[in-house]
Amino acid sequence: MCGIAGFADAVTHADAGAPERIAADTRLVRAMCSVIRHRGPDDEGVRVEAGVGLGMRRLSIIDLATGHQPIGSEDGAVQVVFNGEIYNFAELRTELTRAGHRFVTTTDTEVIVHGYEQWGRGVFGRLRGMFGIALWDSRARALWLARDRAGIKPLYYVEHAGRLFFGSELKSLLAAGAVERTIDPESLAHYLAFLYTPSDRAIFAGVRKLPPANLLCWRDGHASLTSFWTPPTDETLMVNETEAEEMLLARLRDAVCSHLMSDVPLGAFLSGGVDSSLVVALMAAASSRPVKTFSIGFDEPAYDELESARMMAQHVGAEHHEFVVQPDALAIVDQLVSHFDEPFADPSAIPTWYVSELARRHVTVVLSGDGGDELFAGYDRYVPHTQVARFDTLRLPGKRTLAGLAARTLPHGARGQRFLRHVARDEESRYIESVTFFGLEDRQALFDRGFEAHGTRTPEDQMHARFNHVRHLPLVSRMMHVDFATYLPEDVLTKVDRMSMAHSIESRVPLLDHHLVEFAMRLPPGLKLRDGQRKYLLKRVAARLLPAALLQRKKQGFGVPLGLWCRGKLRTAFQDVLLSPRARQRGYFDTREVQRLLDEHLAGRRDHDFRLWQLLMFELWHRKYLDQVTDVQEQRPALALIP
Numbered sequence: 309m310c311g312i313a314g315f316a317d318a319v320t321h322a323d324a325g326a327p328e329r330i331a332a333d334t335r336l337v338r339a340m341c342s343v344i345r346h347r348g349p350d351d352e353g354v355r356v357e358a359g360v361g362l363g364m365r366r367l368s369i370i371d372l373a374t375g376h377q378p379i380g381s382e383d384g385a386v387q388v389v390f391n392g393e394i395y396n397f398a399e400l401r402t403e404l405t406r407a408g409h410r411f412v413t414t415t416d417t418e419v420i421v422h423g424y425e426q427w428g429r430g431v432f433g434r435l436r437g438m439f440g441i442a443l444w445d446s447r448a449r450a451l452w453l454a455r456d457r458a459g460i461k462p463l464y465y466v467e468h469a470g471r472l473f474f475g476s477e478l479k480s481l482l483a484a485g486a487v488e489r490t491i492d493p494e495s496l497a498h499y500l501a502f503l504y505t506p507s508d509r510a511i512f513a514g515v516r517k518l519p520p521a522n523l524l525c526w527r528d529g530h531a532s533l534t535s536f537w538t539p540p541t542d543e544t545l546m547v548n549e550t551e552a553e554e555m556l557l558a559r560l561r562d563a564v565c566s567h568l569m570s571d572v573p574l575g576a577f578l579s580g581g582v583d584s585s586l587v588v589a590l591m592a593a594a595s596s597r598p599v600k601t602f603s604i605g606f607d608e609p610a611y612d613e614l615e616s617a618r619m620m621a622q623h624v625g626a627e628h629h630e631f632v633v634q635p636d637a638l639a640i641v642d643q644l645v646s647h648f649d650e651p652f653a654d655p656s657a658i659p660t661w662y663v664s665e666l667a668r669r670h671v672t673v674v675l676s677g678d679g680g681d682e683l684f685a686g687y688d689r690y691v692p693h694t695q696v697a698r699f700d701t702l703r704l705p706g707k708r709t710l711a712g713l714a715a716r717t718l719p720h721g722a723r724g725q726r727f728l729r730h731v732a733r734d735e736e737s738r739y740i741e742s743v744t745f746f747g748l749e750d751r752q753a754l755f756d757r758g759f760e761a762h763g764t765r766t767p768e769d770q771m772h773a774r775f776n777h778v779r780h781l782p783l784v785s786r787m788m789h790v791d792f793a794t795y796l797p798e799d800v801l802t803k804v805d806r807m808s809m810a811h812s813i814e815s816r817v818p819l820l821d822h823h824l825v826e827f828a829m830r831l832p833p834g835l836k837l838r839d840g841q842r843k844y845l846l847k848r849v850a851a852r853l854l855p856a857a858l859l860q861r862k863k864q865g866f867g868v869p870l871g872l873w874c875r876g877k878l879r880t881a882f883q884d885v886l887l888s889p890r891a892r893q894r895g896y897f898d899t900r901e902v903q904r905l906l907d908e909h910l911a912g913r914r915d916h917d918f919r920l921w922q923l924l925m926f927e928l929w930h931r932k933y934l935d936q937v938t939d940v941q942e943q944r945p946a947l948a949l950i951p
C-alpha cells in the first residue's frame with residue numbers, strides 16, 4: 309500500500325536526458341510524492357529517465373525487505389509503481405516463473421511487471437485485488453494507468469504543458485503546478501446534488517479521475533481510455549436457495565482468507581452491522597489468534613452501535629478496542645478538508661477518521677465490511693417509503709400529473725412540495741431524488757444568477773445515463789448497479805481510503821473481491837430483497853455465524869448525529885462562515901437563499917443539516933485551496949479563517 313505520482317511527456321525533447329533536466333524532473337517527482345507521505349511513511353522511490361518520471365511513497369505490507377519501488381523488468385524496459393494489494397500474486401508468480409520469467413523480489417508488485425511482459429495490457433484483467441498502477445513501457449514510449457474494478461484505490465490525472473501528470477491524490481498534481489485552480493461547474497453541481505464530485509471528473513477544470521476498471525494509455529501526447537472489466541448484468545445464475553447460500557458462504561470465506569495476507573499486524577473495523585460482523589467472524593475462523601477489532605460510538609443512543617459491536621467481538625473472542633466520538637470531533641474539520649482535496653460532505657468521514665486513528669495504534673492493515681449494501685440490497689431506498697407506496701395504490705387517474713402540478717404551484721421550499729414532486733416522478737427518477745440533497749430546482753434557487761451552474765451535463769443526466777446501461781434489469785437490481793458505480797467508489801470508498809491513509813493504515817475490502825462481486829450480481833434479485841427484507845441471502849449466511857440478537861436489530865449505518873451538532877457547536881460556525889464577507893462575495897451562491905436555509909434550520913422549521921454541512925465544507929475547502937496564497941502558505945486552520 310502506498311501513494312504513487314509522476315508524469316510522462318508527450319514527445320521526447322532533445323534535452324530530455326540532460327543531467328540538469330533529469331535533476332529538475334527528479335525534484336518535481338519528489339515534490340509530488342512528498343505531499344502524499346502519509347500514504348507511505350516507510351519508504352520513497354523515484355525513477356526519472358528522458359521524458360518520464362515515476363515516484364511512490366511506500367507503506368510496507370508485503371516483502372518488507374525487497375519491496376522497494378519502482379520495480380522494473382530484467383532489462384529495465386518496463387517500470388511500475390503501484391498502490392494497493394494483489395491477492396493472487398503467488399499464483400501469477402508461479403505461472404510466470406513456469407513461462408521463464410525470473411523474479412528478484414517476493415513482492416506482489418513484481419508480478420505486474422512480468423505479467424505485462426507476458427500478456428501485455430491483459431495483465432490488468434488477471435489481477436485480483438485493489439490497485440492504482442502506473443506502468444511505463446519504454447519500448448513503446450507508453451504510460452499505462454490502471455484502477456481496480458470497484459474503485460477502491462484512487463488515481464487522478466491531468467494533461468498540462470505537453471505532459472500527463474498522475475497521482476493517487478489531487479494534491480500531487482497541485483504540487484506539480486499542473487492544475488489551473490478553476491472550479492469545474494459540472495463537478496460543483498454534482499457535489500451539491502450527491503455530496504461528492506463525479507467518478508470521471510474533479511472539482512478543478514481539466515483534472516480527471518480514472519474511473520474504476522479502466523485503463524488509460526498515454527502515447528505521443530494522446531490519451532485513450534478503455535475498460536478491462538464490466539460488472540455482470542445477466543442475473544442468470546440458476547440455483548435454489550440452499551445452493552445459493554452454500555455458494556455464497558464459500559465465496560465469502562475465500563474472499564476474506566485471500567485478504568489476510570500480510571507481513572504486519574492486521575485487524576478489522578467492526579460497526580456492529582451484518583457486513584463488518586460477517587467479515588470479523590470469517591477472519592476469526594481463519595486465524596489462530598484473536599482478531600483485533602475497532603469500533604466507534606456516540607453519546608447519542610440513536611447513532612451508537614457499540615453494544616452490538618461488543619456483542620460480536622465477544623462472540624468471536626476478539627481483542628476489542630473502541631472510542632466514543634464527542635461533539636468536539638468538529639475540531640478535525642480542517643484535517644478532513646486537507647485530506648480529501650476536493651469538497652466532500654459525507655459527515656461519516658468524522659467517525660471514519662477516529663476509527664482509523666484508533667486502529668493505527670495497534671495494526672497497519674484493517675479489513676472492512678464495505679460493499680455489502682450495494683451487492684445484497686442493504687439500503688432503505690431499495691424499499692418504497694410507506695407514504696409513497698400508499699400514493700401508488702391510489703386509484704386516481706392522472707395522479708402523478710396532478711401531483712406534479714400541485715408541486716409547481718407551491719413556493720420553492722414549501723412544506724409538502726418535495727413529497728409531491730417525488731411521487732410525480734417515475735421509479736428511476738424517484739431513486740435519483742432519494743439520493744439527492746440539492747435537487748435541480750434547489751440548485752437553481754441556490755446558484756447566483758451570474759454563475760454558470762452545470763456545464764454540459766446535469767448530475768441527474770449523468771445518473772439517468774447509468775440506468776440506461778442496465779434498463780433490462782428489475783428496478784432493485786438497477787438501483788444496486790447504479791450505487792455500485794457511483795455512491796460506492798466516490799463516497800464510501802473515497803471516504804475510507806482518505807481517512808485510513810491519513811493515518812498510514814491500509815484498509816481492505818473483501819466483500820468487493822471481484823469473484824464475489826460477479827457471483828452476487830448474477831443472483832436473482834429475489835434472493836437479495838424478499839418481502840421487504842433487505843440482504844435476504846446474506847442474512848441467511850450470517851445466521852450461521854453471528855449472534856441471533858445482532859441479526860434482529862435495525863440497520864443504523866455509519867452515521868453521525870449531525871442534526872444535534874448543527875444546533876450546538878456548528879450553529880455559530882454556519883452563521884459565521886456561510887454569511888461571512890468572503891462567502892457573500894464569491895459569486896457562486898445567492899446569499900438570500902443561504903440565509904433562508906439557515907433561518908429555517910436554526911428556527912427548527914425545516915431540517916437542512918446535510919445541506920448546510922455541504923455549504924460549510926465547500927466554503928472551508930475554498931478557503932484552503934483557492935483563497936489568497938498567503939492563507940495556504942501559512943496553513944492556518946480553515947475554521948480560523950472566519951470571517
